[in-house]
Structure formats: structure tokens, C-alpha cells
Amino acid sequence: MPQLSDAPSIVILTGAGISAASGLATFRDRGGIWAQVDYREVATPEGFARNPAKVQDFYNFRRREALAVEPNDAHHALARLELAWPGDFLLVTQNVDDLHERAGSKKLLHMHGELNSVLCLKCESRHGWREDIDAAATCPACGGTGTLRPDIVWFGEIPYHMDRIETALDKAALFLSIGTSGTVYPAAGFAEMARRAGARTIEINLEASGRGSLFHECITGPATDTLPAFVD
Ligand code: BJW
Numbered sequence: 001m002p003q004l005s006d007a008p009s010i011v012i013l014t015g016a017g018i019s020a021a022s023g024l025a026t027f028r029d030r031g032g033i034w035a036q037v038d039y040r041e042v043a044t045p046e047g048f049a050r051n052p053a054k055v056q057d058f059y060n061f062r063r064r065e066a067l068a069v070e071p072n073d074a075h076h077a078l079a080r081l082e083l084a085w086p087g088d089f090l091l092v093t094q095n096v097d098d099l100h101e102r103a104g105s106k107k108l109l110h111m112h113g114e115l116n117s118v119l120c121l122k123c124e125s126r127h128g129w130r131e132d133i134d135a136a137a138t139c140p141a142c143g144g145t146g147t148l149r150p151d152i153v154w155f156g157e158i159p160y161h162m163d164r165i166e167t168a169l170d171k172a173a174l175f176l177s178i179g180t181s182g183t184v185y186p187a188a189g190f191a192e193m194a195r196r197a198g199a200r201t202i203e204i205n206l207e208a209s210g211r212g213s214l215f216h217e218c219i220t221g222p223a224t225d226t227l228p229a230f231v232d
Pocket of ligand 1: 014015016017018020021026027028029032043094095096112152153154155156157158159162178179180181182183184185186204205206207209221222223224
């Protein structure tokens with residue numbers, strides 16, 4: 001366990017690497033999602049406007065895939081850390097799977113949305129959703145048909161919960177970056193924000209992401225090994 005008395009307030013950022021051992025692909029590793037599909041076609045509002053069926057298929061597949069896998073030792077370690085942490089705790093995930101909550105994490109924000117949620121383009125309501133979205137899907141609030149999109153933050157859209165995240169980063173004593181390449185903003189800027197606010201910053205990743213100057217410490221290896229060792 002890290003020195004708790006030195007770290008009353010903690011912010012943790014996770015990315016696709018933490019879910020890799022559960023069987024979900026990362027984006028930018030060799031053979032990752034963006035090597036198989038063009039992000040402009042499936043992860044931008046413009047791509048959705050051009051070909052909604054292609055985008056729905058992409059997320060329907062990923063929703064089914066995420067529902068079929070289980071949280072791993074790294075997700076469970078973070079749930080234990082939340083229970084043990086004596087001060088403010090915030091887990092921010094860029095991931096759209098629900099493996100953190102299934103492992104027991106509660107103080108959790110999904111900044112890039114969730115696979116198990118839909119957003120209605122007509123009435124702007126959001127709803128829990130675990131089925132495929134097809135052209136006949138109906139909005140539970142307004143009854144609109146064909147108005148639902150995945151509740152995912154695409155490139156060019158504004159990530160969720162930014163005010164709460166920035167407030168927490170401002171007073172963090174410890175910032176952990178876990179399983180993320182740190183290439184996508186604004187999340188890529190969180191380590192610098194926390195460090196400027198006086199936090200100790202630690203990267204936990206399969207290999208150093210090459211952003212060493214942002215971190216006081218880099219711990220390398222699979223998160224399923226390194227994170228339980230760090231937490232317990
Ligand atoms: C392991 C491991 C193991 C593997 N153990 N580790 C030009 C055009 C358009 C936009 C922009 C532009 N220039 C800049 C932008 C902004 C853009 C951006 O940053 N683009 C960059 C790529 C240049 N950002 C945005 O558009 C964002 N919005 C925005 O900026 O709004 C403006 C605004 C912000 C704030 C306030 C006000 C206004 C939105 C970004 C949305 C990102 N969306 C995606 C897809 C949707 C979600 C989904 O479908 O799942 O989110 S992109 C994709 O990347 C996904 C991820 O959440 C995100 C981050 O990826 P992540 O998690 O880091 O994965 P990888 O694969 O990159 O890294 C995995 C890491 O794990 C690696 O390092 C491995 O080593 C490691 N690893 N196995 C430990 N076992």
C-alpha cells in the first residue's frame with residue numbers, strides 16, 4: 001500500500017490497457033482497434049452522419065463483447081484501493097466498458113461515455129441500454145424511432161464530467177495514470193494538471209509511454225501484476 005497519510009486525495013485515470021487482460025482490445029497497440037477500423041468512420045459525429053448503420057454495428061459488436069468478459073485483477077485492485085483510501089478518491093476512466101463497476105468501483109466517472117447507455121438525438125435523454133441498437137429502436141422517453149445513438153464521446157465532442165475532474169485534479173496529492181497511451185486530449189493533459197497542482201504522479205503501464213517527464217515514477221508490466229502489487 002502506498003503511504004496513505006501522504007496522499008489524502010487521489011485521482012486515478014484508466015485507459016484501454018486495464019481491460020486488455022479481460023480480452024478487450026486496446027486502440028493503438030499493434031493490431032489494436034484503430035489498426036482494424038478507421039476512427040473517422042466510426043468515432044466521429046461526421047462518420048455517424050455518413051453511415052449510422054456502420055457505427056451502430058461497430059458499437060453493437062463492442063457492447064456484446066464487453067458484456068461477455070469479466071473484470072480482471074487490476075479492476076479488483078482499484079475497487080479495494082477505493083475502500084481502503086482514507087481521503088477523497090476519484091477514478092476517471094476513458095473506457096466505455098463497465099468492468100470497473102462490475103469489480104465494485106463506486107467513485108467512478110466515465111469521461112468518454114458508456115457502451116451500456118444510449119443518447120436520444122431527438123430529446124437528448126440518456127438511458128441504460130444493453131441490447132443492440134437498430135433502426136427500429138425506440139427512445140424510452142420520447143418514443144422517437146431511429147433516434148438513438150451510442151452514448152459515446154467521439155472525436156471532436158466534449159468529454160463528460162470535465163468540471164468535476166478538473167476540481168479533483170486541482171487538489172490531488174497523488175495521480176495515477178494506468179493503461180493509457182496518453183495520446184487523446186483532454187485526458188492526456190491530466191498528469192500535467194495534477195503535477196502543476198502539486199500531486200505526485202505515477203504511470204502504471206505495460207511499457208513506459210514515453211511521457212516520462214510528466215511522472216515522478218513509472219511502473220511497467222501488465223496491470224494485472226503491477227496494480228495488485230502497488231495497492232496491497
Ligand atoms: C497496458 C496493458 C496491460 C496495454 N497493462 N497497460 C484533430 C482532429 C480531431 C480532434 C482533435 C485533433 N487534435 C486534437 C484533437 C482533440 C482530440 C484528440 O486528442 N485527438 C488526438 C488523437 C490528437 N480529442 C477529442 O476530440 C476529445 N474532445 C475534445 O478534445 O473536446 C474539446 C474539449 C475538451 C475539454 C473541454 C472542452 C472542450 C474527445 C476524445 C474522444 C475519444 N474517443 C475515443 C473513442 C470513443 C470511445 C470508444 O469507442 O471506446 O476514446 S478514442 C479512443 O482513445 C477511446 C479511448 O478512450 C481513447 C484513449 O485511448 P487509450 O485508453 O489510451 O488506449 P490506447 O490503445 O491508446 O493505449 C493503451 C495503453 O495501454 C498503451 O499505452 C499500452 O501500452 C497499455 N497496455 N496492455 C497495462 N496489460
